[in-house]
Amino acid sequence: MALRHAILSALSRGEPRTGYELNASFRSNVDRAWQASPSQVYAELTRMEQAGYIKINERDERGRTEYVITAGGMDELRRWLVHDNVDRSIRDDAILRLLTVWVLDDETARYIIEAEIAYQRKRQMDLRRLIETWNSMREDNRVWRTRRAMHDLWLAEVNVMLRWLNGLLKSFEEPQRDIAEIFDETSLLDG
Amino acid sequence: MALRHAILSALSRGEPRTGYELNASFRSNVDRAWQASPSQVYAELTRMEQAGYIKINERDERGRTEYVITAGGMDELRRWLVHDNVDRSIRDDAILRLLTVWVLDDETARYIIEAEIAYQRKRQMDLRRLIETWNSMREDNRVWRTRRAMHDLWLAEVNVMLRWLNGLLKSFEEPQRDIAEIFDETSLLDG
DNA sequence: ATTCCCATGTAACATGTTACATGATTAA
């Protein structure tokens, strides 16, 4: 049911959204907390409309169907936040891979880790650019503040990840050195 | 197919494992990168054995069936690491909720954030305890170094998350203050 | 004209969850 709440969360910000726009935001890699495939989103939108959580705002000559959240949808969103348990299940492919690189020879392991570094560097740049855009907009309300804050968290996480990946590279290059020492050096564990 | 690789990753460390032991590690909240339900694991183990990636090491009088990885399994694990694309799909219920707390009144939002702080504090303690255990074991090989490093990453992430959650609380308490300033103060974005 | 992006959907398939069944061993 969490896709439902991801959609309600997006619509709760007030602006009407089409399935296509929602899909674009579910596809973005920088700015999202949930992902879904288009077919899944369209099917869920139909179900949610029938259940009364959202309603059609406008359906123009072209195929586009704009949805808005209903009072019932807002109630459901609040009920979920307060009464449903947080789902802590983890499926992190990137982490699973890094945990397994030791089965490779040094050169190949290094190649895998460097690919991850490249990915995180790109994400770091994308997030920095996004935050700058937001800063220049100078908007300020509850919605904006929370989203802005989330980008700060994501950027901080990327920074930690990059420092850690460099430590991991070092630990492969200097197999004789104490690993605790290597990560102490990156000041990864402050706070 | 990633459950398959999570199982191969666990077995690649060398020790034979039963389905039950694998399930225990998939259930643990501190030390894992992948989760799966028992029924899924048992079904996948049967398929993997038929495909020749793992084989039965021992099947004792009690129901227990111990599996070990085969050469074919190790090959498949290496092939996956080098040739398959990283799956970047994200489904983070906790983050989705934090992104949505602004729909609640201040008091309820605060309650939700504090529940998350409590969860992260517990995880912080659990990870610290685990790292201490590992330090006292004084083992050192490729497998151990990578797992040890992963715990350092997880602990660093928890530390970032806790600092951020406190900033988020502050941003609700002081709605007039600039949000960038609040998060600068937590020194979240160093590096 | 043809290719690309917009926009929504269907259908087949793969993956994952929940409830339940079974029976052994261990601890109170």
Place this chain on the structure above:
DNA sequence: TTAATCATGTAACATGTTACATGGGAAT
């Protein structure tokens, strides 16, 4: 001896992916 934990599995159901179908509008 009763409950909890060990240990594996089946079956029904829910969720998610992939390939494909459809047709309009925009750009070259």
